[in-house]
Amino acid sequence: MAQKLTPSDVKGLFEKHSNWGRWGKDDERGALNYITDKKRAGAARLVQTGESVSTALPLATIPAPDNPMPVTHLMVQAGSDAHEQTLPYAGDYFAIAPHGMANTHLDALCHVFWQGKMYNGFDAKEVGSHGAKKCAIDVTREGVVSRGVLLDIPRLKKVEWLEPGTPIFPEDLDAAEKAQHVHVEEGDVLLVRTGRSTRRKSKGGWDPFREGMPGLDASCLPWLHERRVAVLGSDAVSDVVPSGYDGLALPIHVGTLVAMGIHLIDNADFDAVSATCAKLGRSEFLFTMAPLILERGTASPVNPLAIF
Amino acid sequence: MAQKLTPSDVKGLFEKHSNWGRWGKDDERGALNYITDKKRAGAARLVQTGESVSTALPLATIPAPDNPMPVTHLMVQAGSDAHEQTLPYAGDYFAIAPHGMANTHLDALCHVFWQGKMYNGFDAKEVGSHGAKKCAIDVTREGVVSRGVLLDIPRLKKVEWLEPGTPIFPEDLDAAEKAQHVHVEEGDVLLVRTGRSTRRKSKGGWDPFREGMPGLDASCLPWLHERRVAVLGSDAVSDVVPSGYDGLALPIHVGTLVAMGIHLIDNADFDAVSATCAKLGRSEFLFTMAPLILERGTASPVNPLAIF
Amino acid sequence: MAQKLTPSDVKGLFEKHSNWGRWGKDDERGALNYITDKKRAGAARLVQTGESVSTALPLATIPAPDNPMPVTHLMVQAGSDAHEQTLPYAGDYFAIAPHGMANTHLDALCHVFWQGKMYNGFDAKEVGSHGAKKCAIDVTREGVVSRGVLLDIPRLKKVEWLEPGTPIFPEDLDAAEKAQHVHVEEGDVLLVRTGRSTRRKSKGGWDPFREGMPGLDASCLPWLHERRVAVLGSDAVSDVVPSGYDGLALPIHVGTLVAMGIHLIDNADFDAVSATCAKLGRSEFLFTMAPLILERGTASPVNPLAIF
Amino acid sequence: MAQKLTPSDVKGLFEKHSNWGRWGKDDERGALNYITDKKRAGAARLVQTGESVSTALPLATIPAPDNPMPVTHLMVQAGSDAHEQTLPYAGDYFAIAPHGMANTHLDALCHVFWQGKMYNGFDAKEVGSHGAKKCAIDVTREGVVSRGVLLDIPRLKKVEWLEPGTPIFPEDLDAAEKAQHVHVEEGDVLLVRTGRSTRRKSKGGWDPFREGMPGLDASCLPWLHERRVAVLGSDAVSDVVPSGYDGLALPIHVGTLVAMGIHLIDNADFDAVSATCAKLGRSEFLFTMAPLILERGTASPVNPLAIF
16 A cells, blocks of 8 residues: 555645646646647547447436435426427426536536635636636537546456545556556546446445545545546546545545646446456547536536447 | 428328338337447548537527527536635536527437327327436437538538528438538438528527528438438528428428437537538548436437547 | 224215315315405404414425425525626525425415316316416415414324324314314314424434324314315325325325315424414414415415414 | 705715614614514504405516516426326426516515625625525515505506606605505505506516616605615516616615615516505505525515405
């Protein structure tokens, strides 16, 4: 196990591994800048079999311990009443608070703050009653298309899933790369599987803040920075919960979203992509994700695809 | 101009060009079945420059004549209040009736009915108060990844846009193919540009049911069937409005969604993809779209991507 | 304890104590017809001290076992951002499914059905995707103003509250009348206190369908009919849960809403009105309630007042 | 016509007619303090015929020029699908931004600000992302029960309605009192009819900010203060729009809500109460209103009743 950092060390990492100013003082895209046309073109060339695999959970309409504010899904018009209409149709309506712990979503860079600031030093007050004026989710309007890499930690550890509260250290990431024959590179979308969704299917959802989540220890921040990851995805919330650092609830969130400008995919489901990787003996694929264009939004529900 | 059909002729087209039973009596995916792994792999090979272009409008939060039920966008927590929290964050909430005329969305096959039935003969009553039990939007959960083809009718006609109510005939599709050096084939996602979003940017939105929409005349149905289109997309609503056929409000909707099982993308924005096609001298690209997994939904808002 | 009825007996009560046709075949107001101008004028004369007491719970915005679908409360504009506006203001937004088990609401007569019919024989299908065409909540648009009578069963039984699942029998209603010096009469709004809200404050909410609710046994139906109660209110859901009758989940709901046309107030809080009644030595008061005018609604959240 | 004030004069009125501190520095109820038990008891004695009349509009579910953000009304369960359930029922859902210009609502004292402050000097920042910590609508949880007085300006002026933009001066209030044989007194709920809802029924809604509203000129503020009005109600928005004072959009709102602590009823419908007053030769009645208990709300939709 890695030597443990102090909370003060972790705060130092936020400073040391900052990307503020790297792409200019007005930049709102952060590490998305690592994804170039060339990177996308290369990623497309990874496609061989043509299999397309979703990494999203269904929208979570059922209350659960990890879903206290479920998606509301109602009908504007049901087919059973459609005979009353000139053009018989059915339509629906849904309402969502995308940051829920049971919905696969992409966090915008304006989602969390450190010392009153978001990525690149923009003030938290830029997110007011009418949404975000800086670093909103619509910086991803042209989609996120790149090489996707899965690091499958339960597979590495030969377990079904990591138990809640289990930290993942940089050594684990290195070991997974080695075992899974892949090397994370500049502009990659890195998906780190913890098996949380596997456990959830088996045992039902649990309250992440009471019972914990497996995820990355804050000591992984330098690793993410050095590898120039463009987007980080998790089947949990990237951060191990509890973090193990007093006064720092979600240091991976702060270190990625705020310091490095790395967008985060939370609450994905990597079970199918894990199975396909195992079947094909691969850990890389074309990754595509197209957040909804909510112009002042702090997140979007997403259905990211891995194409093999 | 094509010789005009009668309403009765059009109803005959629904019968003649039906795919009911083609993929088995339990099939809920319709023409998505045309998209094979091989088709996807071939589509990925189209990527050359790596440019990624959105074909979606932003979520329509502002009331307009074509948007009487705007998307509600509110904040669960604003950054300006974030100092009150242990972990300062901002989060939002939105509510959407996806079939709105100003939101880019994918219609599920359960969205419209003909004589009380949806695609493959399922009863309209399968869509009840709790959503659709058959042909819901979640049949697209693994995404729609295929070759995309743009037929750019304003470019063909050398106009900025087609005026509301302008029909597009099979001859126009043929002419666009010829002029734009592309041939629509089995499993393609066909995007037909009318220029509606160009006109909307210039003049503001208008009420489609009062003032009309440009779109396909019902006589295009055999063409779509013969070419084995997998998904049809429009910057308007695919159908020309008014349809010109008494008693048939949206015959393209009925002929595609109900008869052939072709999913429809409504209210896209093809301006950027048109410009990129013109710039690169291409009309084909890798198309990816990943609807949200709303398990009983009749639609999903989408942000479809064209990757060149 | 009263002799137990069979389910078949209870079904017989629905027939025997029906008010269908009593006020004409088109009537949608049911037992509200018992409240005359004269009744209202008499009720107003009951006011002596001028104390006004709410019988409503606050809107239930917090998830709880009896509140799986909480009221959504969000801000359209916060005061903290109000400096950005010409006229600085704050405003909010809320969304509610009024029939929730933790919200004080009035059930419209269209809320439940028996053998496919609502009150006065209207078909259940009159309540479609766009709401109720018959017996909607807007029949109460001029408000419900009458004599209110509290029968306080915990006070009668000298307990803090009735435990979940405890039935109340007609003999209990008679005994409460006697002990509390009041006689329920034609056109009264009858409030039956079970102490559920007292228990809830002490122990937190519980799932009514798993753990039960105190309330009226079905054998009270003839009593309610004979007394010509106009509206029945409860701090629980009027029905004892479980009902004790196989195949009859909520026989008081069916017997009142469907058979007799008695509107029901669910999930009130009678603690304060109980205290005021005890203090003043009274069990009657001016009752006023003004449901929102939701023209096709099946319910309205309400804040019914007792004025002493 | 009254001599016109300057904007500076009006600002002086806010100072001069302030109730800040009058009921203690912690008071959040403002002029509701004028309503005593004795006042309520006296109001109840006004009831003679027992007629109950609503002063509310139906919830505004239809978009209109004065209703850009309509109430969303959807069904959780329709009766047409109820056969699928053990207990067949229907239920609905609605979402409302209560301050809309076509919904009858009560403004809380935290709704508007003057120089960063609400009533009694509380800071605007007390209304944050999670609602109002001071002067929220739940200060009215026990209801508003008092003498209601209607001053019917169109009846005074012998017109159907006042045209948009028509100001009402103190002299008009005096004249209406005289003509309608009533004198506004301490603790009264004063309803000032402009006929806006009459005009709206005849001509449809209009945009109040473009086309104006009839209402009180700012010079009425001293009158309201001297008479110790508890609550002010309007079938428009109390303020005449435009106000006629540069830089002061809604001076009656500021003078009542902020300075005097007078809650405002906006967008009522006084047509029926006007007709009943005319029929009975009365201008006073028992007024009852019971806002929903939205604990941090800035408003509640209401259905205020006049009982004669």
